[in-house]
Amino acid sequence: MRRTLLWTIAIAAAAAIGITALLINIFERKQEGRQTYFRVVELTDDIEDPAVWGKNFPLQYDDYRKTVDQQRTRYGGSEALPHTPTNADPRVVVSQSKLQEDPRLKRMWLGYPFAADFREERGHAYMLDDQRYTRRVTDFPQPGTCLNCHASMVAAYRRAGGGDLTRGFEAINQKKYMEAKEFVKHPVACIDCHDPRTMQLRITRPAFVEAMQVLKASQGVKDYNLARDATAQEMRSYVCGQCHVEYYFKGAEKRLTYPWHKGLKVENILAYYDEAGHKDFLHQETGAPVLKAQHPEFELYNQGIHARSGVACADCHMPYKREGGLKISDHHVASPMLNVNRACQGCHHFPEQEMKDRVEQTQTRFWNARNLAMNALMDLIDDLKNAREAGRGDGELAQARDFQRKAQFYLDFVEAENSTGFHAGGEALRILQESVNFSRQGQLALRPASR
Numbered sequence: 001m002r003r004t005l006l007w008t009i010a011i012a013a014a015a016a017i018g019i020t021a022l023l024i025n026i027f028e029r030k031q032e033g034r035q036t037y038f039r040v041v042e043l044t045d046d047i048e049d050p051a052v053w054g055k056n057f058p059l060q061y062d063d064y065r066k067t068v069d070q071q072r073t074r075y076g077g078s079e080a081l082p083h084t085p086t087n088a089d090p091r092v093v094v095s096q097s098k099l100q101e102d103p104r105l106k107r108m109w110l111g112y113p114f115a116a117d118f119r120e121e122r123g124h125a126y127m128l129d130d131q132r133y134t135r136r137v138t139d140f141p142q143p144g145t146c147l148n149c150h151a152s153m154v155a156a157y158r159r160a161g162g163g164d165l166t167r168g169f170e171a172i173n174q175k176k177y178m179e180a181k182e183f184v185k186h187p188v189a190c191i192d193c194h195d196p197r198t199m200q201l202r203i204t205r206p207a208f209v210e211a212m213q214v215l216k217a218s219q220g221v222k223d224y225n226l227a228r229d230a231t232a233q234e235m236r237s238y239v240c241g242q243c244h245v246e247y248y249f250k251g252a253e254k255r256l257t258y259p260w261h262k263g264l265k266v267e268n269i270l271a272y273y274d275e276a277g278h279k280d281f282l283h284q285e286t287g288a289p290v291l292k293a294q295h296p297e298f299e300l301y302n303q304g305i306h307a308r309s310g311v312a313c314a315d316c317h318m319p320y321k322r323e324g325g326l327k328i329s330d331h332h333v334a335s336p337m338l339n340v341n342r343a344c345q346g347c348h349h350f351p352e353q354e355m356k357d358r359v360e361q362t363q364t365r366f367w368n369a370r371n372l373a374m375n376a377l378m379d380l381i382d383d384l385k386n387a388r389e390a391g392r393g394d395g396e397l398a399q400a401r402d403f404q405r406k407a408q409f410y411l412d413f414v415e416a417e418n419s420t421g422f423h424a425g426g427e428a429l430r431i432l433q434e435s436v437n438f439s440r441q442g443q444l445a446l447r448p449a450s451r
């Protein structure tokens with residue numbers, strides 16, 4: 001009897017302490033949420049210069065400017081290499097060439113601008129210059145569409161569209177790159193992710209809005225309206241998903257399109273391209289109608305355990321930090337391996353080195369599998385090239401060429417993805433296994449016996 005009473009009191013006391021702790025916690029968060037700031041300037045949709053926004057939000061602006069930093073991690077980050085400026089390319093620092101690191105990449109893309117120049121990506125501060133001066137732009141004609149993900153576009157689209165963002169998007173897509181470039185001044189800036197009046201996150205790229213509509217429709221959701229239906233946590237990934245995605249230019253209007261009509265997985269995307277009859281180029285050595293995948297971070301992340309658990313891009317790439325009494329989001333967007341303490345250890349209570357080791361273990365497994373898939377693809381290209389040189393006709397080569405298209409797209413999908421497999425380790429290995437199989441099946445299809 002007495003025991004029960006004591007227990008009841010003890011539990012009540014513990015609950016009271018718990019509730020007090022919770023209240024203090026909520027109170028603290030409210031305080032943090034109410035981050036008062038000095039409104040030095042009245043921000044509007046016409047102010048695109050981040051330095052002006054920085055007058056109201058100096059802490060975020062300071063971190064944002066740190067995206068000029070370059071630092072290598074085991075598999076990511078980037079190296080700052082000195083570059084002798086020329087008229088064609090006045091950059092004084094570039095990042096390392098991926099084509100030099102792995103010449104097989106060049107062979108995979110023979111017949112396409114990527115075989116001329118492809119470098120390690122670096123911080124947001126460089127996006128406009130790196131695009132303007134890549135040989136893919138200086139030596140090949142490109143449309144204004146390229147700018148969508150390489151510049152601050154809100155004000156530019158409005159200017160080009162007579163006040164209408166979507167009309168401006170359509171107009172700039174169709175201009176020549178060098179003409180379209182005149183509309184832009186800055187790399188991605190505050191205005192591209194934030195509403196100037198409320199500072200709420202917002203989506204400013206029509207291609208992403210349209211893609212989410214077709215994606216949701218493919219999942220049976222009718223009338224998906226991103227501005228209305230996206231949760232605050234989803235927005236912390238969607239702002240990044242506007243650019244870190246696979247894309248192509250649709251039709252004569254060069255409309256920027258994300259191929260999510262059947263879903264986000266590699267086979268869904270390939271099926272969409274197959275149905276649309278789309279190819280990026282004919283492979284120079286084999287004549288296969290192949291595709292080039294581009295940075296599908298959003299797509300691969302969505303197949304991983306973190307997306308499944310509701311963890312957003314910003315949780316790892318823009319983690320919270322304290323500055324004085326304030327809790328702010330780190331606007332120095334970079335590799336989380338340079339910031340494991342804040343990027344991971346808020347959720348995972350293992351030592352920093354252990355978290356790093358876990359990432360590198362996933363990445364090393366991935367890298368080895370990626371190299372096997374790359375070798376298999378080179379073998380298929382060898383065989384196709386030989387068969388072609390031996391005079392075998394298009395009809396006889398068609399099946400093997402289709403296997404090349406598949407093998408290459410699967411491999412490129414995870415190669416072009418920039419986490420070296422981390423964003424979805426199991427899925428990335430599955431894709432590489434399929435790729436090896438496609439390459440080997442392509443070789444078999446060329447055997448005399450199977451003719």
Ligand code: HEC
Pocket residue numbers: 073074075076077078237240241244297298299301306307311312313314315316317334335336337359418419420422423
């Ligand atoms: C659970 C944490 C986590 C989440 C969530 C996450 N990432 Fe990553 N990301 C990583 C890690 C770890 C790496 C590997 C970094 C390295 O190798 O240096 C990485 C690498 C990258 C890279 C290459 C960076 C470099 O320095 O080479 C990009 C770009 C990227 N992620 C974008 C995204 C985008 C976009 C999203 C959301 C769609 C996302 N990430 C979600 C942890 C995360």
Ligand code: HEC
Pocket residue numbers: 117118119120121122130131134136137142143145146147148149150242243244245246247256294295416418
């Ligand atoms: C859908 C958004 C998007 C579009 C459209 C886009 N890019 Fe990018 N680009 C990115 C992202 C994200 C990165 C960083 C990740 C990476 O390099 O894989 C990048 C990186 C780059 C880089 C630096 C790394 C490299 O590849 O050497 C260059 C140069 C570049 N893009 C050129 C172009 C050109 C030229 C076009 C038009 C043909 C273009 N981009 C269109 C999103 C885009």
Ligand code: HEC
Pocket residue numbers: 069070076077078120121122123124125126127128130131148149150151188192239240241242243244313314317318333334335
């Ligand atoms: C307007 C398009 C755009 C948006 C929005 C965008 N990125 Fe990027 N991101 C790029 C481009 C382009 C590059 C490559 C720049 C270069 O290499 O010059 C890049 C590079 C990166 C890198 C490599 C940095 C490094 O130091 O190596 C990371 C990590 C990254 N982005 C993550 C994110 C995350 C997380 C978000 C959302 C919070 C995001 N990006 C939003 C276009 C974008």
Ligand code: HEC
Pocket residue numbers: 050053054057060061064188189190191192193194199201232235236239240314318327328329330331
């Ligand atoms: C690529 C997208 C992106 C860009 C560019 C960007 N931000 Fe943010 N910003 C975010 C995200 C994501 C958050 C977290 C918001 C949330 O969780 O609701 C954030 C949060 C904020 C907040 C709320 C307080 C905090 O730190 O969490 C302020 C203020 C802010 N940003 C200011 C700026 C300023 C100023 C610039 C330009 C110098 C800028 N942002 C550029 C994505 C961006």
Ligand code: HEC
Pocket residue numbers: 305306309311315316336337340343344345346347348355356358359425
């Ligand atoms: C917002 C919380 C959060 C953050 C931040 C976070 N994680 Fe996780 N992580 C999770 C959750 C949730 C899981 C799923 C497993 C679970 O439920 O315990 C997970 C799983 C993992 C796994 C196991 C993956 C697997 O395939 O089973 C690894 C490894 C991991 N995280 C590494 C990291 C690293 C490295 C970072 C920092 C770059 C990071 N996480 C950041 C919440 C987080």
